[in-house]
Amino acid sequence: MLGHTSVTMRDGGPADAVGGQVPRWVALPESVEEISVVLGACADAGLAVTPAGARTKLCWAAPPERLDVLLDLSAMHDVLEHVAGDLVVRVQAGIPLARLAEVLAKAGQELALDVPFPGATVGGTLAAPSPGPRAYRYGNARDLLIGVTVVLADGTIARAGGKVVKNVAGYDLGKLFTGSYGTLGVIAEATFRLHPLPADRRWLTFECEGWEDAGALLRSQLEPSAVEIDHPAEGLTTVAALFEGPAARDRAEAARDLLGGGELRDDAPSWWSRPPGLPLASLRCHVAPYVPEGVSVRGSLATGVYLASGTGDLDAWRSRLPADARLVGLAGDFTGDRWGPIPSLPLMRRVKERFDPERRMSPGRLAGGV
DSSP: OOTTSOSEEEEOOGGGOBTTBOOSEEEEOOSHHHHHHHHHHHHHHTOOEEEESSOSSTTSSOOOSOOSEEEEOTTOOOEEEEEGGGTEEEEETTSBHHHHHHHHHTTTEEOOOOOSSTTOBHHHHHHSOOOOTTHHHHOOHHHHEEEEEEEETTSOEEEEETTOSSOOTTOOHHHHHTTOTTSSEEEEEEEEEOEEOOSOEEEEEEEESSSGGGHHHHHSSSOOSEEEEEEOSSSOEEEEEEEESTTHHHHHHHHHHHHTOOEEESSOOTTTTOOOOSSEEEEEOSSOOOOOTTEEEEEETTTTEEEEEESSBHHHHHTTSOTTOEEEEEESOOBSOSSOOOTTHHHHHHHHHHHOTTOOBSTTOSGGGO
């Protein structure tokens, strides 16, 4: 099987399970080339593979239909290149975002992504992206990604964007692999655009019965970097706005005056950028959505991207949402259809056929068995 490879291997166990599927083996590559060796050997043996980083979101999406090898990227945790003058960094996919932040902070820079899960890695943040408050100002992981190295199901190494060596004609690999949950191949390295660390940060929090008051912040000239809501299953909603830059405090105070109250803070509220619990669903809605009784919601009023938790039927909730809203069950037990309508499903299947025709990369993790 895989015994002839030079990559570190061990037997899989219950702690390595993905959605109840226990792998036969766990591979721990330390380079792009070693990932290629593993996937090439798995292709020869017809083995199914699921990539993993810190495993903070392996319970998200559907479980794989089969799992022979868990590809653990935790040994790939290096900063490969940091060109501070160009605000660019290239890293291995297994590096934790918190560790990367420490390295970049020494140069007064940051990758402007919020980290909702302690230990989350670069690869996992790309493969299974979660909404972050500051996406309103800086964009999400896909927006900040300027180059990527991936290894395809047959072991082929492909690169796109920054530091291009080999490309896959006709495809934007960065966009395709972001949100792919390991179904197309393995994200091995990533190159990102950076930002200077803000000179100051201030938060303004206030409680309200609805979300309407927070809209005044978005219509103002105060330029918040994020406007987040924490709507519990019971009780008042809390809104928090982040202001960054040299005049952060002045703008936060002006926002408090605009709203007629609120608390200024030097640090984020405890719920900031954290999911509300399990079961967990993602919700995209451009207007303040109807929230069923017993459901808690956290997320960005500025971008309309939320995480929700609570009991109830997903289909019933969808029936009360605007037509352009999107509700997907991410993790935990739900009633109703996890995915809901997927207009792009035919395209997703064609892309899967192009990159993984033998269906060996995390088969079945996405909608329609992709």
